[in-house]
Amino acid sequence: MIAARSQSATDAPGLPPIKKPVASVTRLTLTEFRCYAHARVEVGPGAIVLTGPNGAGKTNLLEAISLLSPGRGLRSARSADFQRIGADHDAVWGVAATIAGPDGETLAGTGREPGSERRIIQIDGKPGKSQAALTQIVSVVWLTPHMDRLFVEGAKSRRRFLDRLTFGFDPAHAGRVTRHDLALRQRARLLAERPGETAWLDAVEAELAATGVALAAARVDMVARLARALDAATGPFPRPIVAAEGPVESRLMGQPALAVEDWLREVLMRNRNSDSVHGETQVGAHRGDLAVTHREKNMPAALTSTGEQKAILVAIILAAARLATAERGRTPILLLDEVAAHLDETRRQALYAEIGALGAQAWMTGTDRSLFETLEGDAQHFTIRDAHITHA
Ligand SMILES: Nc1ncnc2c1ncn2[C@@H]1O[C@H](COP(=O)(O)OP(=O)(O)O)[C@@H](O)[C@H]1O
Ligand SMILES: [Mg+2]
Numbered sequence: 001m002i003a004a005r006s007q008s009a010t011d012a013p014g015l016p017p018i019k020k021p022v023a024s025v026t027r028l029t030l031t032e033f034r035c036y037a038h039a040r041v042e043v044g045p046g047a048i049v050l051t052g053p054n055g056a057g058k059t060n061l062l063e064a065i066s067l068l069s070p071g072r073g074l075r076s077a078r079s080a081d082f083q084r085i086g087a088d089h090d091a092v093w094g095v096a097a098t099i100a101g102p103d104g105e106t107l108a109g110t111g112r113e114p115g116s117e118r119r120i121i122q123i124d125g126k127p128g129k130s131q132a133a134l135t136q137i138v139s140v141v142w143l144t145p146h147m148d149r150l151f152v153e154g155a156k157s158r159r160r161f162l163d164r165l166t167f168g169f170d171p172a173h174a175g176r177v178t179r180h181d182l183a184l185r186q187r188a189r190l191l192a193e194r195p196g197e198t199a200w201l202d203a204v205e206a207e208l209a210a211t212g213v214a215l216a217a218a219r220v221d222m223v224a225r226l227a228r229a230l231d232a233a234t235g236p237f238p239r240p241i242v243a244a245e246g247p248v249e250s251r252l253m254g255q256p257a258l259a260v261e262d263w264l265r266e267v268l269m270r271n272r273n274s275d276s277v278h279g280e281t282q283v284g285a286h287r288g289d290l291a292v293t294h295r296e297k298n299m300p301a302a303l304t305s306t307g308e309q310k311a312i313l314v315a316i317i318l319a320a321a322r323l324a325t326a327e328r329g330r331t332p333i334l335l336l337d338e339v340a341a342h343l344d345e346t347r348r349q350a351l352y353a354e355i356g357a358l359g360a361q362a363w364m365t366g367t368d369r370s371l372f373e374t375l376e377g378d379a380q381h382f383t384i385r386d387a388h389i390t391h392a
Helices: 058-066 131-136 143-151 155-167 172-194 200-232 246-254 259-272 273-277 308-329 344-357 369-378
Strands: 024-033 036-042 047-051 094-101 102-114 119-122 142-145 239-246 289-294 334-336 364-368 379-385 388-391
Touching: 036 058, 036 388, 047 344, 047 369, 058 334, 058 364, 094 364, 102 142, 119 131, 119 273, 119 289, 131 172, 142 308, 142 379, 143 155, 143 308, 155 200, 155 308, 172 200, 172 273, 200 239, 200 246, 200 259, 200 308, 239 246, 246 259, 259 273, 289 308, 308 344, 344 369, 364 369, 369 379
Parallel strands: 047 364, 047 379, 142 334, 334 364
Antiparallel strands: 024 036, 024 094, 094 102, 102 119, 239 289, 379 388
């Protein structure tokens, strides 16, 4: 385990300066993105409060920041949806951020490639090979009203949630997710169009088994650490019991990874016919799930109240942020959309205190500024109205 590097540690004279683990956005520029024709904000680390009426553009701003993490952002949207409705026909949407991190400043950007629907990444002016490259620079974790249904929905969104938490802990994880998804799609296409190409199928299934086992192993590891961090948590948030579930995950708990990989390759080969009939790969790391139980009530999170589910999610995100800070020296940027409004006063205060202790950059939204009253001097306040952002 890598020793914790504390954000509050002071640099002793004569010793090399301690790198601050916190990465934060210092400048954000939006071009033809959602409701914003053009907008720019300059911010410091720590808490950032965005208030404004419904439809002002608060979530859109957080969504732009969420695109600094691999994937489709906090709304799981398509690239075409980011383009501002009403923008010139040849205009392209873009999000550019200056990120101050432990190793200095990085300029990261993403946007639509002119003349196509493709989304591209730029890091310090150079094209990024893949979205996974972003995880080397910054990790972003979010909580949105949409995620109120996370424990009730199917496993896919919980699996995505867990994978995103793992990015901050293990930047290579994003690459595994991409390679695994690609192998899964390649196998499906081969089974549908060229089932006789057995050598080709062997190769794709070998890749699927290898990346699948690596993915599941990283999830199992992440969840074990998360469980310990949650056990050790104090304060008013619940301390849920978390477990990595899934056919590959559960085997990894009792067998060496290589044995599980052999098993998965065999299963894939054996299932070619029935997978072809079902039109999907039935067994693999894409069947993984994050099981969450309310400890005191001994009840699946899905059966607890909406407010309790929210508090469980906040607890998980904070535990993951503490863990990434202590073990990896990587404090994620937190995007907390309409979260304050759903916490009681005690938990709200605990959330603000924890953000302060982590030193994390936390972007928080709400319609009512009074929710953030106790943060007054410690936060940067912005008002958003009709896609205009002003320093309040
Ligand atoms: N592609 C788009 N082009 C223009 N406006 C958009 C686009 N997508 C969403 N909007 C608009 O952005 C506005 C602000 O949305 P949002 O950021 O979710 O508001 P809120 O401040 O309530 O979080 C909404 O009124 C929505 O209709
Ligand atoms: Mg909103």
